Amino acid sequence: MSPQASPLQTRILSQLQTRFSGAQVVGQRLNEVDIAEWLGVSRTPVREVLRALERQGTLVYEPRRGYEIVQPLDPETGSGADGDELLDERVMREMALGTLKSVISERALLKRFAVPRGFLNSTLRRLMRDQLVEPSPGRGWVFADIGPDALRDGYRFRQIVEPAAILCDDYAVDRKTLDALDRDHAAAIESINAMEQRALFELDARFHRVIAAGAGSRQLDDVIRRQNNIRRVADYISFVRPERIRQSLIEHRGIIAALLDNRRQHAAMLMRLHLEVSADETFAHLNHDLERIRARGSLSSPADSAG
Structure with a gap:
C-alpha cells in the first residue's frame, strides 16, 4: 500500500x-x-x-x-536472493535467455535460485497454470520453449484473432469496464516514469483481456492469457522504454474510445496497427536486451539436468 x-x-x-x-x-x-x-x-x-x-x-x-x-498475500512472499525481485521474474528471465532447457530437477532449481522450497513450488505452480512449465513425473520440470520464434508466431496469431474478435457478432464490453480501463490508462500515462515495469505490463495485459472478453469466448480468453504469459517472459528481460510504453497506452486509449463510440471497424483497424507496431518494437530491441542481460553477469550458470 x-x-x-x-x-x-x-x-x-x-x-x-x-x-x-x-x-x-x-x-x-x-x-x-x-x-x-x-x-x-x-x-x-x-x-x-x-x-x-x-x-x-x-x-x-x-x-x-x-x-x-496470482501470488500469496504474505508481505514477504517472493523476496529472495535478489532483494525485491520476485522469483517469478528471475525464472522468466532465464527462460527467455534459454538457460532453462530440457528436464530440470527440483534439486537443481533450488540450488540455482537459492530460495526456500515453498517459494520455488509457488512459482512453479503459477507457471504451470500459465502453461509455461509442466512436471515430468519422477524427473523434474520441463520449461516451455520461449524464444524469438515463439514471440514472432504469437504476434502473428494475435494480429489475426484480436481484431477479428472485435468484429464478431454480439461483441460487447461493459461501458463501465471500458471507462475504468481508460481512467487507469490516463493515470499511467501521467505517471509513466514512476510506475514499476510489472504494473505497466499488468495494465497492458488487462487491456487485451478486456477487449478479447467482449467476444464472449472462454477459449479466446484462454488464448489471450497464454499469449500474455509468453510476452511476459520477454518483457521481464526488457528494459523499460518510457516513450514507447506511453505511446502504446495512447494507442490503447484510441481503441477504447472507438469502442465507446461503437465504431468497431475503426477499433479493429487500430488494434491491428497497434499489434504490428508492438511487434516491430519488440524485435527491434530484443537481441540488444538479451545481450545486455548476459553482459551483466547477474545470472548463474545453466541448471543441471535432472539426475
Whole structure:
C-alpha cells in the first residue's frame, strides 16, 4: 500500500494478508462485495486495496470474473536472493535467455535460485497454470520453449484473432469496464516514469483481456492469457522504454474510445496497427536486451539436468 493509505485500508490489507497467505491461495478469486460484507466495511476502501494489490502484481482482474490471486498475500512472499525481485521474474528471465532447457530437477532449481522450497513450488505452480512449465513425473520440470520464434508466431496469431474478435457478432464490453480501463490508462500515462515495469505490463495485459472478453469466448480468453504469459517472459528481460510504453497506452486509449463510440471497424483497424507496431518494437530491441542481460553477469550458470 502507498504511504497515503488510510488506517481503514491498512486494516483491510492486514486482514486479507492473514486470511489469504500461503501458496494454497493462488488461483482463488476475491469479490469486492463479499470482502466488504465479511469485514463490515463499505466497498470503496476494499476496492482501493484490491486495485493496489493488482498494481503490485499480487492480483489479476478479469472482466465478469473479478480478481484472481496470482501470488500469496504474505508481505514477504517472493523476496529472495535478489532483494525485491520476485522469483517469478528471475525464472522468466532465464527462460527467455534459454538457460532453462530440457528436464530440470527440483534439486537443481533450488540450488540455482537459492530460495526456500515453498517459494520455488509457488512459482512453479503459477507457471504451470500459465502453461509455461509442466512436471515430468519422477524427473523434474520441463520449461516451455520461449524464444524469438515463439514471440514472432504469437504476434502473428494475435494480429489475426484480436481484431477479428472485435468484429464478431454480439461483441460487447461493459461501458463501465471500458471507462475504468481508460481512467487507469490516463493515470499511467501521467505517471509513466514512476510506475514499476510489472504494473505497466499488468495494465497492458488487462487491456487485451478486456477487449478479447467482449467476444464472449472462454477459449479466446484462454488464448489471450497464454499469449500474455509468453510476452511476459520477454518483457521481464526488457528494459523499460518510457516513450514507447506511453505511446502504446495512447494507442490503447484510441481503441477504447472507438469502442465507446461503437465504431468497431475503426477499433479493429487500430488494434491491428497497434499489434504490428508492438511487434516491430519488440524485435527491434530484443537481441540488444538479451545481450545486455548476459553482459551483466547477474545470472548463474545453466541448471543441471535432472539426475
